Amino acid sequence: MNDEPSVRELRPRPAIEVQGLRRLFERSIALDGVDFTVRAGEIHALLGPNGAGKTTLLRTMSGLVAPTEGSVHVLGADVTAGTRALQGHVGLVPSGDRTFYLRISGLENLVFFARLQGLRRRKATARAHEVLAAVGLTDAARRRVGLYSKGMQKRLSIARALLTEPGVLLVDEATHDLDPEGAQRVRALIAERAAAGAAVMWATQRVDEISGFANRVTVLTAGRVRFTGSVNELLAAGGLEDVAATGSSGSHLENAFLAVTGAQA
Amino acid sequence: MSVAAYAQARSRTLLLAHEVAKIAAFVRRDFLVALSYRGAFAMDVVNLAIQAATFWFIGKMVDPATLPSYGGSRATYMEFAAIGMVLSLVIALLLERVATAVRQEQMIGTFESLLATPTAAATIQVGSAAFDLLYVPIRAAVFLLIIAVGFGLDFDANGVLPAFAVLLAFVPFVWGLGLLSAAAMVTFRRGGGGVMIGATILALLSGAYFPIDLLPGWLQAIASVNPIAIAIDGVRQALLGGDGWAGLDPEVLLLVPMAAVSLTAGVFAFRLGLARERRNGTLGLY
Numbered sequence: 001m002n003d004e005p006s007v008r009e010l011r012p013r014p015a016i017e018v019q020g021l022r023r024l025f026e027r028s029i030a031l032d033g034v035d036f037t038v039r040a041g042e043i044h045a046l047l048g049p050n051g052a053g054k055t056t057l058l059r060t061m062s063g064l065v066a067p068t069e070g071s072v073h074v075l076g077a078d079v080t081a082g083t084r085a086l087q088g089h090v091g092l093v094p095s096g097d098r099t100f101y102l103r104i105s106g107l108e109n110l111v112f113f114a115r116l117q118g119l120r121r122r123k124a125t126a127r128a129h130e131v132l133a134a135v136g137l138t139d140a141a142r143r144r145v146g147l148y149s150k151g152m153q154k155r156l157s158i159a160r161a162l163l164t165e166p167g168v169l170l171v172d173e174a175t176h177d178l179d180p181e182g183a184q185r186v187r188a189l190i191a192e193r194a195a196a197g198a199a200v201m202w203a204t205q206r207v208d209e210i211s212g213f214a215n216r217v218t219v220l221t222a223g224r225v226r227f228t229g230s231v232n233e234l235l236a237a238g239g240l241e242d243v244a245a246t247g248s249s250g251s252h253l254e255n256a257f258l259a260v261t262g263a264q265a
Numbered sequence: 266m267s268v269a270a271y272a273q274a275r276s277r278t279l280l281l282a283h284e285v286a287k288i289a290a291f292v293r294r295d296f297l298v299a300l301s302y303r304g305a306f307a308m309d310v311v312n313l314a315i316q317a318a319t320f321w322f323i324g325k326m327v328d329p330a331t332l333p334s335y336g337g338s339r340a341t342y343m344e345f346a347a348i349g350m351v352l353s354l355v356i357a358l359l360l361e362r363v364a365t366a367v368r369q370e371q372m373i374g375t376f377e378s379l380l381a382t383p384t385a386a387a388t389i390q391v392g393s394a395a396f397d398l399l400y401v402p403i404r405a406a407v408f409l410l411i412i413a414v415g416f417g418l419d420f421d422a423n424g425v426l427p428a429f430a431v432l433l434a435f436v437p438f439v440w441g442l443g444l445l446s447a448a449a450m451v452t453f454r455r456g457g458g459g460v461m462i463g464a465t466i467l468a469l470l471s472g473a474y475f476p477i478d479l480l481p482g483w484l485q486a487i488a489s490v491n492p493i494a495i496a497i498d499g500v501r502q503a504l505l506g507g508d509g510w511a512g513l514d515p516e517v518l519l520l521v522p523m524a525a526v527s528l529t530a531g532v533f534a535f536r537l538g539l540a541r542e543r544r545n546g547t548l549g550l551y
Contacts, residue, residue, distance in 0.1 A: 063381075092378075
């Protein structure tokens with residue numbers, strides 16, 4: 001959408017590189033020596049209980065919070081060294097449901113955010129229509145966002161993140177308020193974007209949804225990384241069998257998650 | 266200029282043009298939001314009409330000889346107070362809107378969504394206040410017209426453009442004060458009180474509702490360099506004096522450096538406040 005290097009040009013390097021990341025809030029430690037990488041086209045689940053530091057990690061990656069120590073590189077750029085150019089390539093789906101102007105329509109909200117991404121009005125309107133169609137909100141496009149359900153607002157949030165076809169998607173608890181069908185639809189949209197080459201960081205506390213969806217997993221508790229690897233490696237780390245061989249992945253994953261975080265099953 | 270320096274300057278100009286274009290998006294957003302509150306404008310007109318009626322009756326008790334003269338003729342109290350009243354409304358509304366623009370974004374939860382776009386913090390602040398910076402003075406002019414017609418006030422048509430020019434020089438001063446207040450609000454969440462108290466004192470010493478000559482001598486000295494008093498007096502000279510541009514006192518020009526100082530201080534304080542919040546990781550908190 002602008003003159004920055006394309007995602008493809010940056011592919012040889014990981015799309016996201018986090019090294020020794022530490023973030024303090026006054027005296028409490030939100031993130032403590034976090035390291036991991038995410039490659040282009042990968043869906044990387046960030047799993048952890050409430051207060052694990054998932055949202056802080058995503059906010060740091062999007063440049064909204066400065067790290068206390070360590071480094072975060074997104075698409076090869078250091079997010080601490082000025083993030084404006086980078087932000088056109090990063091789509092953020094925040095966890096809150098109050099991230100839109102409720103008195104104006106979904107379409108007008110998206111046109112506004114598209115223009116802040118640097119699109120001219122006509123192009124912004126056309127792109128807003130495209131992403132609204134992609135998330136199934138065409139019929140509600142001219143309705144005030146205040147009249148949207150939580151699920152519709154979440155889909156609108158994803159539509160906003162897709163406005164620039166970003167190389168990196170940071171998604172925070174996107175399916176938290178959604179019914180199973182809505183959640184599946186959102187995951188399908190994200191998977192489609194990953195298939196197109198975007199690196200996806202998917203923060204969730206729902207262990208069950210990562211099987212068959214995420215390529216890799218990082219488990220975070222109390223600001224520390226307890227595990228990073230594939231879903232099968234997570235099962236193995238929890239002393240469990242291969243998910244493909246066992247079938248009921250949800251409960252197995254939950255047990256594996258509890259095992260690596262040190263909690264009791 | 267070298268080729269590299271020219272290219273850099275050109276890219277800076279392009280970047281600035283991109284940022285300026287974004288302000289139009291903010292104005293459209295706020296216009297649509299304002300349109301969704303259609304009753305608000307009507308309520309403002311009703312409130313102002315009640316205020317105007319109050320001053321109309323107060324005016325019956327005031328001897329015009331106690332009022333200053335403009336262009337050699339004495340104004341009625343209603344003419345004198347109407348200008349003070351409308352300008353006070355402009356100041357109060359602008360201060361409140363500019364000061365709370367970013368706070369509002371924090372409260373409704375959209376501030377981080379804005380910062381997650383490639384938009385400069387200064388653009389967000391200017392953009393969030395841009396609609397009001399345009400709309401409030403226009404609304405004030407409409408109010409003044411309604412009062413003038415409703416109460417048969419004798420304003421000079423030649424003075425309309427000079428009065429707008431005075432407003433144009435004055436608005437950045439209020440904007441700067443608003444930014445100082447916004448910086449305090451972003452930093453302390455409930456801040457801005459100090460700036461507001463300062464603005465209230467300046468409003469008291471502005472001569473909006475009574476002549477400054479009635480103040481004790483030492484307060485008159487302060488009032489003579491009060492930008493609000495200078496602006497109100499400038500608009501009165503324009504609309505009541507009957508001499509158009511020629512009727513304006515040269516001291517109206519003082520508004521320009523005062524506005525520059527206020528705006529520079531406001532922008533600096535706001536940027537400091539925002540940088541501090543980013544470091545603390547508390548930008549989205551309210």
